[in-house]
Amino acid sequence: MLNVGIIGLGGIARSHCEAIATLDDVRVLAVADLLEEPRQRYMRQYDIPRGYASHTELLQDDDVDAVAVVLGHQLHHRLTIDSLNAGKHVLVEKPMALSLEHCDAMIAAADANNRKLMVGLTQHFYPTSITAKSILDSGELGPVITAVCYMSKNWNHADRRPQYRSRFHGGGMLLANGVHVVDRLTWLMGSQAVSVSAAIGTHAHYQASDDSDVIFVRYKNGRAGVAVAVGFADGASDYSGQVICANGTLKFSHHYEEYVRVGKGDVWEDVPFTRPPAEFTDEWRAFAESIARDIEPPTHGPYARHIMEILFAAEQSAITGREVLLEGGTEWTHQTSGTPIHPDHGWV
Numbered sequence: 001m002l003n004v005g006i007i008g009l010g011g012i013a014r015s016h017c018e019a020i021a022t023l024d025d026v027r028v029l030a031v032a033d034l035l036e037e038p039r040q041r042y043m044r045q046y047d048i049p050r051g052y053a054s055h056t057e058l059l060q061d062d063d064v065d066a067v068a069v070v071l072g073h074q075l076h077h078r079l080t081i082d083s084l085n086a087g088k089h090v091l092v093e094k095p096m097a098l099s100l101e102h103c104d105a106m107i108a109a110a111d112a113n114n115r116k117l118m119v120g121l122t123q124h125f126y127p128t129s130i131t132a133k134s135i136l137d138s139g140e141l142g143p144v145i146t147a148v149c150y151m152s153k154n155w156n157h158a159d160r161r162p163q164y165r166s167r168f169h170g171g172g173m174l175l176a177n178g179v180h181v182v183d184r185l186t187w188l189m190g191s192q193a194v195s196v197s198a199a200i201g202t203h204a205h206y207q208a209s210d211d212s213d214v215i216f217v218r219y220k221n222g223r224a225g226v227a228v229a230v231g232f233a234d235g236a237s238d239y240s241g242q243v244i245c246a247n248g249t250l251k252f253s254h255h256y257e258e259y260v261r262v263g264k265g266d267v268w269e270d271v272p273f274t275r276p277p278a279e280f281t282d283e284w285r286a287f288a289e290s291i292a293r294d295i296e297p298p299t300h301g302p303y304a305r306h307i308m309e310i311l312f313a314a315e316q317s318a319i320t321g322r323e324v325l326l327e328g329g330t331e332w333t334h335q336t337s338g339t340p341i342h343p344d345h346g347w348v
Contacts, residue, residue, distance in 0.1 A: 002027070005028075005029060007058060010070065015279055017046045022276070022281045030061055030064055031058075032058040059088065067083045067090055071093075073169065073171070077103075091283075091284075096304040116291050118287050125282040132252040149181045149225070164176060167208060174315070193220070194219060195326060196218075197317050211230065215227040
C-alpha cells in the first residue's frame with residue numbers, strides 16, 4: 001500500500017483524492033494545509049485519518065511514502081525539494097517550477113535521495129490522449145507531418161486568485177494552461193524541441209500576466225508544430241489536438257468536447273476509448289507503478305524540465321521578436337538515471 005500525503009487543499013486536491021480512492025494499492029493517509037477548515041473538510045469527505053497545519057509537520061510522518069504538491073506555482077520548487085529531502089516520492093502539479101535552475105534543483109534532489117519525481121502533466125493520462133497516441137504509435141497513419149494543439153477557454157479572471165494573475169508568482173495562461181498544450185504537442189510530435197518562436201501578450205484582461213499565446217516549435221526530428229493557448233473573456237472553448245500524418249489525419253479532445261476521430265478518404269470516423277473511474281486515475285496508477293517497480297515515471301523531471309524550457313524560450317521570443325534556440329537545441333538530451341522505463345509510456 002502506497003501511503004500518500006496531500007500538501008495544499010485547493011480545488012485540484014479534490015481531483016487527486018477522488019482518483020486515489022479508485023485505486024486498491026494507494027490511499028491518502030494525511031493532508032496538510034495552513035487553514036483548518038479545508039483540513040477538516042477533506043478529512044471528513046475522503047476519510048483521511050491525519051491532518052497537519054504545515055507541510056513540515058506532514059513530512060515528519062514516517063508512515064507517509066509519497067506526497068502530492070498541489071498548491072501555488074511559486075511554491076512547487078521549495079516544497080518538492082523539502083519533500084524529496086525528507087525521503088518522500090513526489091508528484092508535483094504543473095508547472096514544474098518558475099525557472100530552469102529550480103527545475104534542476106528538484107531533479108538533483110530526487111537523484112540525491114533516490115526518490116521518484118513526477119510532474120502532473122495530465123494530458124498524458126486522459127483516455128482520449130492515450131487512444132490518440134496509441135494510434136500514432138501503431139503506424140497506421142504513417143509518419144507525423146505536423147500538429148496543432150489548442151486550449152482556448154474562458155480565463156474566469158474575476159474568480160482567479162491574485163497569484164494566478166501575476167507572472168511574478170507563476171501566473172498567466174502560459175504557465176497555467178499553455179504548459180498542457182506544449183506538453184501535448186511535444187508528446188505527439190515524438191521528439192525533443194530545438195527552437196521556439198512565439199507571440200505572447202495580454203489582450204483580453206487587465207492583469208500582470210499573459211492571457212494569449214501562440215507558439216511555433218521546431219523539433220529535432222525535422223518536424224514543427226503549433227501550440228495555441230488563449231484565455232478569452234467570452235467565447236466557446238476548444239481543447240482539441242489535430243495531427244496531420246502521411247496516410248491519415250487525427251483529431252481528439254478531452255474537455256468541453258470528448259472524442260477521438262481518424263480521417264481517411266475524406267471521412268472522419270469516431271474511435272472508441274475507455275474512460276477511467278476518475279480523471280486522474282491513470283496518472284496516479286502510473287506514479288504508484290513507477291515506485292513499486294522502480295522505473296522512471298512517464299512525466300519525469302527531465303521531461304517536465306524540457307517543457308518548461310520551451311515555455312521560457314517562448315517568453316523570450318515574444319519579448320525579443322526572434323526565434324530562440326533552446327539551451328540544448330543542437331544536441332539530443334539523453335537519460336542519465338540508468339533507470340528502467342515503462343514499456344508503454346515514456347518520453348515519446
